[in-house]
Amino acid sequence: MPPSLNPELRAWLTARPPRYPVLATIRPDGSPRCSVIWAMLQDDDRVLMNTRRDRAKALDVARDPRVSLCFEDGYQYVTLEGRVAMRPDPDLVDIETIKAHYDDDYDFSSQRGERVSLLMTIDRVLVHLRRL
Numbered sequence: 053m054p055p056s057l058n059p060e061l062r063a064w065l066t067a068r069p070p071r072y073p074v075l076a077t078i079r080p081d082g083s084p085r086c087s088v089i090w091a092m093l094q095d096d097d098r099v100l101m102n103t104r105r106d107r108a109k110a111l112d113v114a115r116d117p118r119v120s121l122c123f124e125d126g127y128q129y130v131t132l133e134g135r136v137a138m139r140p141d142p143d144l145v146d147i148e149t150i151k152a153h154y155d156d157d158y159d160f161s162s163q164r165g166e167r168v169s170l171l172m173t174i175d176r177v178l179v180h181l182r183r184l
Contacts, residue, residue, distance in 0.1 A: 077112035
């Protein structure tokens, strides 16, 4: 059963301005690959991310869905571990939602390549915060 996020932890993860977490995926040779990514915690405690289908991180999770996502604030951080399900985002609905969350104005419709959403189910939560 996935862990539930308490209200204080949920508030930290969704604080404004939003944090830019680091996504760790598994390369074909088994070594980690890390990249900064936009991520948005959903009401159901899953995390929504988005990328192009041809990006290394998308290729990694298509092969092995295990991921780690680390949100930091100085020496305080929360790491979420889990698995990602990938789904197409042909109408850019998910990336536009995430873009609004980050208050950005980038025009994704001009970008080449098919976009996919990465929906992370959390299996484990590691909390390194002073106040929680």
